[in-house]
Amino acid sequence: MEKERILEVKDLRISFRTQQGILKAVRGINFELFKGETLAIVGESGSGKSVTSRAIMGISAGNSIHEGGSIYYYNSGIKSFHQVEDSEHAEEEDIIDLMKIDEEHFHKLRGTKISMIFQDPMSSLNPIMKIGKQVSEALYLKLGLSKSEAKVRAIELMNDVGISEPEKRFYQYPFQFSGGMIQRMVIAIALANNAEILICDEPTTALDVTIQAQILELINKKKTERNLSIIFITHDLGVVANMADRVAVMYAGKIVEVGTVDEIFYNPKHPYTWALLSAIPDLDSKETLFAIPGTPPDLHFPPAGDAFAPRNKYAMQIDFEEEPPMFKISETHYAATWLLHPDAPKVEMPSNLKNRIERNLKKARKGA
Amino acid sequence: MEKLLEVKHLKQYFKAGSGKRKLFVKAVDDISFDIYKGEVFGMVGESGCGKTTTGRSIIKLYDATDGEVYFGGKRIGGGIASMIETIKAAKVKAAKEIVGYQPAKLAKAQIIQEAEAQLAQIDPKDIEHVQIVKREKAQKMADLKAKIQADPTKFADNQAEIDKIKAELRTLINVERNKITALKKDNAFRGETLETMKKIQMIFQDPISSLNPRMTVREIIAEGLVVSGVKDRKYIDERVSHFLRVVGLLPEHAFRYPHEFSGGQRQRIGIARALIVEPELLIADEPISALDVSIRAQVINLLKNLQKEYNLTIMFIAHDLSVVKYFSDRIAVMYYGHMVELASSELLFRHPLHQYTKSLLSAIPLPDPHYEKTRKRFTYNPACHNYSATNKPSFVEIEPGHWIMASPSEIEQFKVEMAQSDKDFFEKLSEK
Numbered sequence: 001m002e003k004e005r006i007l008e009v010k011d012l013r014i015s016f017r018t019q020q021g022i023l024k025a026v027r028g029i030n031f032e033l034f035k036g037e038t039l040a041i042v043g044e045s046g047s048g049k050s051v052t053s054r055a056i057m058g059i060s061a062g063n064s065i066h067e068g069g070s071i072y073y074y075n076s077g078i079k080s081f082h083q084v085e086d087s088e089h090a091e092e093e094d095i096i097d098l099m100k101i102d103e104e105h106f107h108k109l110r111g112t113k114i115s116m117i118f119q120d121p122m123s124s125l126n127p128i129m130k131i132g133k134q135v136s137e138a139l140y141l142k143l144g145l146s147k148s149e150a151k152v153r154a155i156e157l158m159n160d161v162g163i164s165e166p167e168k169r170f171y172q173y174p175f176q177f178s179g180g181m182i183q184r185m186v187i188a189i190a191l192a193n194n195a196e197i198l199i200c201d202e203p204t205t206a207l208d209v210t211i212q213a214q215i216l217e218l219i220n221k222k223k224t225e226r227n228l229s230i231i232f233i234t235h236d237l238g239v240v241a242n243m244a245d246r247v248a249v250m251y252a253g254k255i256v257e258v259g260t261v262d263e264i265f266y267n268p269k270h271p272y273t274w275a276l277l278s279a280i281p282d283l284d285s286k287e288t289l290f291a292i293p294g295t296p297p298d299l300h301f302p303p304a305g306d307a308f309a310p311r312n313k314y315a316m317q318i319d320f321e322e323e324p325p326m327f328k329i330s331e332t333h334y335a336a337t338w339l340l341h342p343d344a345p346k347v348e349m350p351s352n353l354k355n356r357i358e359r360n361l362k363k364a365r366k367g368a
Numbered sequence: 369m370e371k372l373l374e375v376k377h378l379k380q381y382f383k384a385g386s387g388k389r390k391l392f393v394k395a396v397d398d399i400s401f402d403i404y405k406g407e408v409f410g411m412v413g414e415s416g417c418g419k420t421t422t423g424r425s426i427i428k429l430y431d432a433t434d435g436e437v438y439f440g441g442k443r444i445g446g447g448i449a450s451m452i453e454t455i456k457a458a459k460v461k462a463a464k465e466i467v468g469y470q471p472a473k474l475a476k477a478q479i480i481q482e483a484e485a486q487l488a489q490i491d492p493k494d495i496e497h498v499q500i501v502k503r504e505k506a507q508k509m510a511d512l513k514a515k516i517q518a519d520p521t522k523f524a525d526n527q528a529e530i531d532k533i534k535a536e537l538r539t540l541i542n543v544e545r546n547k548i549t550a551l552k553k554d555n556a557f558r559g560e561t562l563e564t565m566k567k568i569q570m571i572f573q574d575p576i577s578s579l580n581p582r583m584t585v586r587e588i589i590a591e592g593l594v595v596s597g598v599k600d601r602k603y604i605d606e607r608v609s610h611f612l613r614v615v616g617l618l619p620e621h622a623f624r625y626p627h628e629f630s631g632g633q634r635q636r637i638g639i640a641r642a643l644i645v646e647p648e649l650l651i652a653d654e655p656i657s658a659l660d661v662s663i664r665a666q667v668i669n670l671l672k673n674l675q676k677e678y679n680l681t682i683m684f685i686a687h688d689l690s691v692v693k694y695f696s697d698r699i700a701v702m703y704y705g706h707m708v709e710l711a712s713s714e715l716l717f718r719h720p721l722h723q724y725t726k727s728l729l730s731a732i733p734l735p736d737p738h739y740e741k742t743r744k745r746f747t748y749n750p751a752c753h754n755y756s757a758t759n760k761p762s763f764v765e766i767e768p769g770h771w772i773m774a775s776p777s778e779i780e781q782f783k784v785e786m787a788q789s790d791k792d793f794f795e796k797l798s799e800k
Contacts, residue, residue: 044660208414208687213731213745235661238690238733242740261737279665281694282734283717288672289694291665295630364738 007033012069025051027253038230040240043250058106071098115190119202121182125174132170138192161188180211199231252307259333269335278353373403378435395421397705408682410696418705423651443554451544462537469526569642573654575634579626586622592645611640632663651683710771719789721782724748
């Protein structure tokens, strides 16, 4: 079955004007999001994953510069501003470029079509406004419900995300809620207007393991219920393994590897993905962890070749000189490393990681 | 194994509110454990369960409410709540006993009590009735007075017995007071305690807010030495550059300010600052949770190397169970101020017994998609224990080195469970 494409990011480049000069936060990334799937974007802080998601939401910071590229949104149902200039897509109907539409139009998309959950639940709600009002606000401002209708619907929504006694909770303030419950409320608000795309920007980083598991279960439940497309941003690979259908690994403003979750976790190809996977212990690891040496590059002066080369022990001369293209490994799996070039020497992934993957695969086979 | 740190019945309460709404938040409620020399002692639990408070009470950033902390056999801190409680209880008990030997007082009290009981039954607005009761009371009092005057010897106090009780009370109070003074002396940052306290150092969670932005790295790291009275500049410089190298920074970094460093480097500065006074016990309070994934491994490896190199004992507080499992020899699980389970990391993961430990273990996300997609999460409900007055939980050693908070009936159940899981484990082992 052909999957229905809902979002396509094409050669997106975003920079920031800072005191030190132009900071190139996102340097030409491409990915697609299909209907009903979860795409996880992994990377350390400063790799540009939040910048990308904010661009999709149209809430980039004031000092950002859109250097080029597009974010196409398919089948939005809003045909009035058909703005694609790209010849490839000019024939098709109902495609909009999120980087080109103005704020007034974006306003119609935000919340109703694309929604976002932020990292810190405590600071995403208004502390001096009652919870109920914050939920129903989304309903009567966007859907045009009357206030009493909005209240009924809001209580339904609160019930839906597992808030006990919603009638009582409706009149409470955010400080009376725990972190996990606030995050549930944020999810309720984000989904109040039946959004199609949900962007989760590290939604569980501030939460405990047990609460984290609950929130992830809730997001997964909502996803299957409503056939949501989710962009899930995190740096916790355990969470990625749980949530994602496909994974994109970002480093220094670029996607270095993209593939299905099994491909990334059981057959990683990029040295950065290897490093990330072997830097975290699992329950069976005893050996010394692999620590990535050095720090990420300063994106005011992005390096010429592969940005990861200075921290990469497998780096070759060409890595420092020329940027690697995306090499195709399978229909869904691509990686940007010169190691995949036919002329490159054969390099195996670190033995620790290899052992672990074999162990995990064995367990998986046994279970199946 | 040699015990380095002993914590006995440590309690740490915080006062919240005032007047009628005053209440005590029992952040740490009666926990006891030992840390052995050279081990890594992990402590896990959800946020707000008291694991950080325990660490902070040990290093005396808080004044403990009750209990004792011993380091290398010497008491370094504790709380006086239990002694004050004993004194109060003894006073109340003595007062009750004394009344028994004072017949005049007893009789008067009885009259007053009877009158009050009558008054409570009638409507206070019914003035006529109230006055009748009051008049009766006055009459009875007068009668009693006459009786006492007529026969003073019958109503005389039994002075000998009263003195005996009072003397007993006084000795008891003195014993408790001496305990309090001894403890206060141990608690003060003076003399031997001060010297012992230098051997405990702490690394904090947030590398940004735990370093003073207006001090250079040299000043930050040297502060421990300066405070303890070292004045030799050359020696200080030498030590600072030595420990900068130990944690993987360069001596040149000494003249920079904290904001010039990345998160991982700042955490290294924090570690160097803790190490410069050559501690024996390092309390690491979530040292990696504020760091990026790729930097975490660097700091974990650094701590692991330092632990081997300097034979450090580390108390590792964290909520990331896979890291704790990787790093620790023994793990304590805390829940709402109580320690619910304590075992070697191998035993804890082989057969977790307490319901809360099970739920915690089942919630760990692992970088393995097959495991993750099939994982069954286990939820903890504190009501599942069925604790009652006769079935009270206590912290017991269920097998060597495995402690658990459980009631007698649960212990029986756990023993069966444990035997089963051990059998499974060894069968699996022999299969391999």
